[in-house]
Amino acid sequence: MLDQSTENALQDLVEEFMQSGVSFTSLDITNLAKDASYRVRNHEVANWLREKAISISYDGGYLYNQSLINVDSKAVGMTLAYCYHYYKDSSDDYLDRDQNPKSFMRRVVSPTSGLLPFSNFISPICFDTREESRNFARSHSDFKFKDCGNSSPAGQRWICISR
Incomplete structure (x- = not known):
């Protein structure tokens, strides 16, 4: 149960x-909540979204629908998940279907060191095929793959970027 x-x-x-008009799944929300130091599990967020997302949409005038889509989970392989999307957009346009849950990590800043936490910037890793990109992302859980069309830095369509 969530507090x-x-x-x-x-x-x-x-x-x-x-507000941004962006499609999302429960795992997108879960990973962002974990980044903000909330201790949540994807199944808790998925249940919460099924209960609340559409009413949040209507209350805010966002006009979102929910549709079942196939996603590729590192833990269980292909599975179904709800995609929440603007009513005029197709759930087929949601591209981040090869998702992995992040681990919870509490953000702690040491008051004596004067150092602030930061994320390392890693250049995208480019691939010629979708399959090569997916295989790399599956074996490196800190990465996700993305279709860049022909606009990737090295002119290759598929890249892996850090989460």
């Missing part, structure tokens, strides 16, 4: 996606 603080954070994340 009120976590539910408020989830609602804020969902509204950010909806």
Whole structure:
């Protein structure tokens, strides 16, 4: 069961996606919540979204639908997930279907060191085929693959970027 603080954070994340008109799944929300140091599991967020997402959409005037899509989970292989998307957009346009859950990591800043946490920037890794990109992302959980059309840095269509 989610506490009120976590539910408020989830609602804020969902509204950010909806205000931007971006499609999302429960794993997108879960990974962002974990990045913000909330201790949540994807199945909890998925249940919460099934109960709340459409009412958040209607209350905010965002006009989102939910559709079942196939996703490729590192843990269980191909499975179904709800994609929340603007009603005029097709759920087929949601491209981040090769997803992996992040592990929870509490953000801690040492008050004595004066150092702030930061993320390392890693250049995208380019591939000629979708399959090569997917295989790399599957074996390196900190990466996800992306279709760039022909606009990737090296002119290759498929890249892996850090999460």
